[in-house]
Amino acid sequence: MLIPKTESELAQIIADAEGPLSIQGGGTRGMQCAGSVLNTRGLSGVSIYEPGALTLVAQAGTPLAEIEAMLAAEGQRLAFEPMDHSGLLNTTGTPTIGGVVAGNISGPRRISVGACRDFCLGVRFVDGTGRVLKNGGRVMKNVTGYDLVKLMSGSWGTLGVLSEVSLKVLPAPEKSGMVVIHGLTDAGAVQAMSRALGTPYEVTGAAHAPQGSDGQPITMLRIEGFEESVTYRAKALQKVLSEFGESSVELDQDRIASQWRWVRDAKAFHDHDGHVWRISVKPSDAPRLVRSLDAKAVLYDWGGGLIWALTAVDVDVRASLEKDRGGHATLVRGEGFARFHPEIPPIAKVSRGIRAKFDPRGILNAGMMEA
Amino acid sequence: MAAFRSFLRNFVNWLYFFTNVYFGVTTMEMPEPDARILARKDRIVARLRSVLPPETVISELSETRAYECDALTAYRCPPLAVVLPTTTQEVSDVLRICHAEGVPVVPRGAGTSLAGGAMPTADAIILGVARMNEVLETDYDNRFIRVQTGRTNLSVTGAVEEEGFFYAPDPSSQLACAIAGNIAMNSGGAHCLKYGVTTNNLMGVTMVMMDGEVVEIGGAHLDAGGLDLLGVICGSEGQLGVVTEATLRILRKPEGARPVLIGFDRNEVAGACVSDIIKAGILPVAIEFMDRPCIRATEAFSGAGYPDCEALLIVEVEGSDAEIDAQLSRIVNIARLHNPVELRESGSAEESAKIWLGRKSAFGAMGQINDYMCLDGTIPVSELPHVLRRIGEMSQKYGLGVGNVFHAGDGNMHPLILFDANKPGDLEKCEAFGADILRLCVEVGGCLTGEHGVGIEKRDLMVDQYGADDLDIQMAVKDVFDPKWLLNPAKVFPLASSASRRAVSR
Numbered sequence: 078m079l080i081p082k083t084e085s086e087l088a089q090i091i092a093d094a095e096g097p098l099s100i101q102g103g104g105t106r107g108m109q110c111a112g113s114v115l116n117t118r119g120l121s122g123v124s125i126y127e128p129g130a131l132t133l134v135a136q137a138g139t140p141l142a143e144i145e146a147m148l149a150a151e152g153q154r155l156a157f158e159p160m161d162h163s164g165l166l167n168t169t170g171t172p173t174i175g176g177v178v179a180g181n182i183s184g185p186r187r188i189s190v191g192a193c194r195d196f197c198l199g200v201r202f203v204d205g206t207g208r209v210l211k212n213g214g215r216v217m218k219n220v221t222g223y224d225l226v227k228l229m230s231g232s233w234g235t236l237g238v239l240s241e242v243s244l245k246v247l248p249a250p251e252k253s254g255m256v257v258i259h260g261l262t263d264a265g266a267v268q269a270m271s272r273a274l275g276t277p278y279e280v281t282g283a284a285h286a287p288q289g290s291d292g293q294p295i296t297m298l299r300i301e302g303f304e305e306s307v308t309y310r311a312k313a314l315q316k317v318l319s320e321f322g323e324s325s326v327e328l329d330q331d332r333i334a335s336q337w338r339w340v341r342d343a344k345a346f347h348d349h350d351g352h353v354w355r356i357s358v359k360p361s362d363a364p365r366l367v368r369s370l371d372a373k374a375v376l377y378d379w380g381g382g383l384i385w386a387l388t389a390v391d392v393d394v395r396a397s398l399e400k401d402r403g404g405h406a407t408l409v410r411g412e413g414f415a416r417f418h419p420e421i422p423p424i425a426k427v428s429r430g431i432r433a434k435f436d437p438r439g440i441l442n443a444g445m446m447e448a
Numbered sequence: 449m450a451a452f453r454s455f456l457r458n459f460v461n462w463l464y465f466f467t468n469v470y471f472g473v474t475t476m477e478m479p480e481p482d483a484r485i486l487a488r489k490d491r492i493v494a495r496l497r498s499v500l501p502p503e504t505v506i507s508e509l510s511e512t513r514a515y516e517c518d519a520l521t522a523y524r525c526p527p528l529a530v531v532l533p534t535t536t537q538e539v540s541d542v543l544r545i546c547h548a549e550g551v552p553v554v555p556r557g558a559g560t561s562l563a564g565g566a567m568p569t570a571d572a573i574i575l576g577v578a579r580m581n582e583v584l585e586t587d588y589d590n591r592f593i594r595v596q597t598g599r600t601n602l603s604v605t606g607a608v609e610e611e612g613f614f615y616a617p618d619p620s621s622q623l624a625c626a627i628a629g630n631i632a633m634n635s636g637g638a639h640c641l642k643y644g645v646t647t648n649n650l651m652g653v654t655m656v657m658m659d660g661e662v663v664e665i666g667g668a669h670l671d672a673g674g675l676d677l678l679g680v681i682c683g684s685e686g687q688l689g690v691v692t693e694a695t696l697r698i699l700r701k702p703e704g705a706r707p708v709l710i711g712f713d714r715n716e717v718a719g720a721c722v723s724d725i726i727k728a729g730i731l732p733v734a735i736e737f738m739d740r741p742c743i744r745a746t747e748a749f750s751g752a753g754y755p756d757c758e759a760l761l762i763v764e765v766e767g768s769d770a771e772i773d774a775q776l777s778r779i780v781n782i783a784r785l786h787n788p789v790e791l792r793e794s795g796s797a798e799e800s801a802k803i804w805l806g807r808k809s810a811f812g813a814m815g816q817i818n819d820y821m822c823l824d825g826t827i828p829v830s831e832l833p834h835v836l837r838r839i840g841e842m843s844q845k846y847g848l849g850v851g852n853v854f855h856a857g858d859g860n861m862h863p864l865i866l867f868d869a870n871k872p873g874d875l876e877k878c879e880a881f882g883a884d885i886l887r888l889c890v891e892v893g894g895c896l897t898g899e900h901g902v903g904i905e906k907r908d909l910m911v912d913q914y915g916a917d918d919l920d921i922q923m924a925v926k927d928v929f930d931p932k933w934l935l936n937p938a939k940v941f942p943l944a945s946s947a948s949r950r951a952v953s954r
Contacts, residue, residue, distance in 0.1 A: 129723025130829040130859070152729055181671065192671055194679060195648045208917050216826040217858035218645060218898035220634045220683050221906075221913055222940060223922040227647065227679020231672060248729035271589040275613075277700045303729075306771050359590050359668035382590075382670055403652075403664075405673030418673035423663050428675045430928035435921070446674055 082119040084201065084209060084240040090115060091238065092207025097443045100234035102138060102176030107166040107410070108233060110442045117175050120240055125215065128153055131246050132198065132215050137175025137239040144174055148246055156247040157193045158184030160341045165353060166410055175239040181231030184341040185282040185299070188274065188379040194230035196245045202229060202237035205436025215243040228431070234442045236435040250301035254311040255282075255327040255336065258296040258318065263287060263364040266296045267381035269321040271360060273298045274380045276317055278310040283380040284340045296321075299337060340378055346387045349373070352411030354394045356384040358404035366404075369397045395419075417446050476523045476564070476904050479938050479950065481571035485528065485551055492549050493529050496573070499541035504579070506530040515556065515574045519621075520564040520905055522875060527554065527568035534579045536654055536662055536692040543690065544660030546573055552934050553658070555686035557626030558600065562822060563903025565633060565685050569938060575690060577628045583607045584693060590668055592651055594695045597628035601635075604696060613698040616643035619899065620811070631691050634683030636899035641857035642733040642766075643699070645899065647682040654693035655681065658930045667695055680925060685901055686936045688929040702766035705733060708776050709803045710783045711757040711790030715739065716833040718759035721786045722856045723829065725763065725779055732779070735857035736762040736807050739836060742814070742851030742864070743806070749813030752806030755790040761856065762807055810853050811864065817849070818866040821878050825889030826860045826898035838888055839863060846881040848874075860898035861889070887912050902940045910942055919945050 079098075081087040091098065097112030104116075117138035125134040128151040135144055141159065148154050159182040161172060176182070178200070183192040199213030212225035229236060261269060266285035273280045282299030289295035298318075300310045311326045318324055327333055339345070346353050351373055358366055360381030367375050367384060371392055376385040386394060393414060394406050405418035420428060428446070432439070485492070493507045506512055507529040516524040528551070533539045546553050552572040559566050559576075568574050580596035581603070587593070588611055595604055601622040604615040618637035619625055625635070631653065636645040643649070652666030666678045681688055712718040722735055738746070738760045747754045754760060761783075765775040776793050783791060794800040806813075814820045827835050836852060843850045849866040863885055867878035886896045886906065890913045896906045910919060923941055926933065926949075933950045943950075 127828065127830055128727050131726060132828065151727070181676070183671070187670065191644060191648050194671075194676060195644060204921065208921075210918050210921050211914070212918065212922070214826075214893065214895050214913075216828060216860075216894050216898070218636050218640065218826045218855070218860040219895045220636075220645075220899055220901050221895045221897050222902060222910060222919070223925055224634065224647065224680055224683045225922065225925070227676045227682075228925075230679075231676045236675075248726070248731055251729065268589075271591075275588060275591060275700050277612075277702045303771075303774065305774055306767065309768060309771065357669045357671055357673070359587075361587075361589050379670065403667035404669040407673065420674050421663070423657070423661050424665065424674070424677065427677060427928055431675060431925060434924035434928060 079113055079115045080119045084120065084203070087120065087238060087240055088203045088207045088209050091203050091205065094440055097440045100238050100442050102173030102179070103140070103170040105161070105163045105166070105168045105170045105172050106176060106180055107162060107168060108442070108445065110445050112440070112443065115238065117173060117238065118171070123147060131217070132243060133246050134215055134241065134243040135174050136241050137173065139174050141172040141174055141177060149249065152249050153246045154249040155196065155244065156186055156190045157196055158186040158341060159193060160184045164347045165343050174242055178230050178242045179232065179234050179239055185284060185337055185378050188283060188382065189279065189281040190247070194227045197226045197230045197242060198245055199243040200226050200229050200239055201241040202239045204237040205438055205441050209240070210237065213243070217245055233445055235432060235446050236441070238441065250303070252302065252304045252307045253330060253333045254300045254307040255333045256298040256300070256311055256314050256318065256324050257327055258321055258324045260294050261285065261296050261321060262294070263367060263377070265321060266294065266377065267360055267364055269296055269318055270298065270380040272317060273314055276314065278314050280314070282337055282340070285377040285381070286345065287375060288345070297336060297340070299333070340376065343376060343385045345374060345376055346385065349387055351387045352390050352392065353409045354386045354388060354406050355409050356386060356394060356398070356404065356406040358382060358384065358398070359402065362402055362404070366397055370394055477943060478525065478569055478904070479943065481569055485571040488549070489528055492551055495545045495549070496529065496531055496542060499545065500531060500533060500538055504532040504534070506532070515559070515568060515576070518556070518559040518561040518564060518566040520562055520567065520903065523564055523567055523904065525568055525570055527572050527574045528570065530574040530576060532576045532579050536656060539575065539577070539656045539690055539692050540660045540662050542573070542575060543656050543658055546934060547659045547932070550932065550934070552937050554936050555628065555632070555690045557598065557629030557632070558624050560621045560625040561629060561633065561901065561903055562824070563897070563901045563905040565629070565901050565903040565939060567904055577690070577692060578626065580692060587668065588613065591698055592668055592695050593698050594693060595627060597631065597691050597694050598626050601625050601627060601630055608698050609701070612701050614701050615696055615698055616649050617646045627694055627696070628691055631682050631694060632684065632686045633899070633901035636860065638734045638736060638855060641735060641855070642731055647679060649697045650678065650682050650694060651697055652695035653678065653681060653691045655689040655691045657689050658932070658935050685903065685940050687926050687940060688935065703768045704772060705764055705766045706772050706776065706794040706800050707762050707764040707803045708779055708794065709790065709792040710761045710763065710788045711755040712759045712761070712786065713757055713789050715759045715836045717786050718761055719829070719832040721761065721783055724782050724785070726857070728778060728782055730765070730775060730778055732763045732857065733766050734762070734764045735855070737854035737856035738807065738810065739852040741849060742810055742853055745817055745851055746806040746810050746813040749816055750806050750809040752802060754806050757789045762803055807853070814851055814864045814866065819869040820864045820866050821882055823861065823863045823865070823882050823885055824897045824900040825886045825894055826858070827889050827892050827894035829856065829859045831892040831894070832856070835861070835888060835892060839885055842881060842884055846877055848878055848881055859894060883909060904939055907940060908942050910940070916945070923949060
């Protein structure tokens with residue numbers, strides 16, 4: 078295993094590489110590729126954290142937990158709520174901030190505040206030829222040149238190996254609250270979530286499990302903010318949702334946190350065999366798609382826009398995604414299908430072209446994102 | 449006769465070009481127009497007329513002159529011709545022809561760029577999307593709107609506000625600026641501390657590639673299945689493709705919003721107050737900052753009743769009436785710890801309007817005093833006092849006044865440098881002053897432009913922010929989308945950096 082201690086060592090390793098490299102942070106996200114493992118954990122540490130400016134700069138191998146603890150001490154957090162893949166994929170290891178950014182890992186709050194990529198302000202990385210490159214910076218508004226920060230986020234190490242990331246952070250709310258409705262059909266739940274997300278009450282999580290922990294359907298809507306605000310908004314939301322049946326308000330902070338970790342990490346699927354798919358669609362299309370999926374179990378997040386599906390190993394969920402309706406499916410757990418959704422030919426051509434520019438020898442996580 | 453007219457037209461074009469270059473209308477270096485393209489003007493225009501309704505192809509100098517510049521009016525050059533298509537198919541037809549003919553294309557929205565993003569060259573076609581302004585789909589359940597990109601920013605909100613929704617990015621030119629330009633420049637606005645900038649609110653695009661191919665990227669669903677191409681297209685200043693349709697996230701309007709105005713006798717204290725508000729866990733929808741020269745100018749202009757102090761903050765929060773009261777009282781308590789010279793909480797829509805009046809007229813007020821150049825650098829918020837002090841010193845050195853308006857929550861500064869356009873040498877002095885300020889922004893850890901874009905204005909400063917390799921990898925992305933470098937070729941990158949790539953199209 079190659080473990081560079083500095084950015085220049087990282088650059089040297091890539092420049093000298095004679096074969097493919099499998100890029101790894103904590104190794105928790107199941108992205109092993111062919112070749113020598115290049116691990117970034119030697120590049121660790123937070124260099125800048127300015128709570129008053131809501132910005133943080135860290136080396137890519139910094140453990141996520143270290144960053145989260147540092148932020149929590151100042152009452153702040155990574156608002157995009159990155160999931161922990163280790164339970165779902167049965168992996169061990171320490172998730173790193175570089176892995177989070179490289180995978181654009183975003184959780185339930187993505188529906189309200191944006192994805193990981195929306196919080197990435199700048200990157201430093203080493204491309205496939207060993208060049209050290211930078212893009213963006215550490216300020217919140219920056220349109221100087223092309224935004225390669227977004228491009229790097231979600232490129233899963235195929236365009237370059239991140240050495241440093243700068244992130245926008247946000248205040249952690251004083252309190253959370255959760256409006257819960259039991260017994261809705263999938264279609265009813267998506268309608269209720271759409272209604273809630275269309276209110277001014279800033280719902281920061283909207284999920285529906287056709288089978289909750291007690292086996293019955295449960296629809297959950299999260300509100301966060303100052304205490305007086307949470308109380309007011311939860312009541313107001315209940316009123317808006319009254320036509321969908323009886324609702325209750327959960328205010329126990331631990332129970333709310335654990336419930337949303339359950340959603341975030343797709344815990345319902347942890348102890349069940351089968352493929353796990355993550356499908357992004359227009360929310361109102363979700364219930365019909367789920368009916369055609371032949372899934373063993375599903376979970377709706379993002380107001381229906383994100384479907385987690387547990388399926389038998391021979392089910393190709395992409396066949397159910399109608400071409401003209403848009404959306405995409407990622408195979409998060411399993412084999413036998415391309416992991417990433419195949420792109421239409423003109424887009425695939427552009428993606429291939431970009432990969433060839435960033436990594437002309439095709440040595441960084443080779444083949445990972447290609448169909 | 450036709451040949452003579454064509455000769456005459458080309459002659460006039462050339463004459464105009466040389467007049468500009470030699471008599472100093474244009475001091476910005478632009479690539480020399482390709483004589484072979486100028487010589488083929490009639491043929492190119494005829495081909496364009498064969499695919500577009502005749503009135504949408506403009507080629508007479510008297511009419512193309514309306515497109516010789518955008519809102520960066522110091523630099524002008526009439527284009528070879530202007531096309532104003534109304535459908536994606538027509539845009540595709542135009543690009544296919546220009547691709548075959550090797551003609552550069554400068555995409556244009558409403559022409560409000562302050563950075564010269566839509567400035568033509570004499571051998572380029574202006575492709576204006578202003579006539580493509582239809583709403584294609586509104587979907588309140590899924591919270592998006594799909595529009596043709598010639599639609600103005602404010603009219604996107606206009607299309608959904610009856611249902612209580614709005615489109616969040618709000619550049620100050622929002623009455624005039626088009627979504628096409630917003631996407632090209634990744635425009636921001638006063639409220640992006642809470643709602644983000646264009647890229648955070650853009651879900652999908654229909655884009656025409658330079659070879660005429662039409663592609664859909666993103667849509668009503670979230671995030672990319674592969675590489676985040678949407679993320680790199682947004683903010684690429686019209687250099688990767690022509691975006692003709694956009695899917696935009698819409699949000700429910702907050703129940704209400706009210707600001708508080710806080711005056712301080714030192715910039716440092718105002719900066720510390722901003723930091724403390726944010727550290728207290730409050731995320732206002734806007735935090736605006738004005739310095740003394742700006743406060744005085746706006747007060748004289750608008751009579752908003754601002755105190756005569758060193759620094760003024762306008763902090764706005766949203767929610768129900770009770771929520772607003774609660775947040776404002778938290779903010780006021782924090783502000784009191786910093787001994788403000790003025791504290792004025794808005795309790796009504798009228799009071800809110802009065803507080804915003806001065807800020808909203810800041811640019812107009814500065815324009816009353818003299819010509820001004822508006823800059824757009826971003827700095828880490830903690831550097832604010834230092835940067836304002838240095839700008840003050842530079843102002844002395846250059847002998848030009850400057851006022852500062854600043855989106856303090858996100859570090860985006862708008863120094864307004866005053867100069868006299870009729871005074872020989874003043875514009876050049878002003879530009880040198882501006883360049884020094886932007887270099888200072890980079891030096892303290894910030895960037896050249898927060899929301900206006902690079903265009904031609906900051907093109908040559910890119911080397912102060914990025915190394916040669918950093919620029920090369922950006923240009924490599926353009927190589928993939930537009931191998932012949934025909935789309936908006938002389939923008940964003942220093943001409944010397946892009947010279948070998950631009951030569952490919954010749």
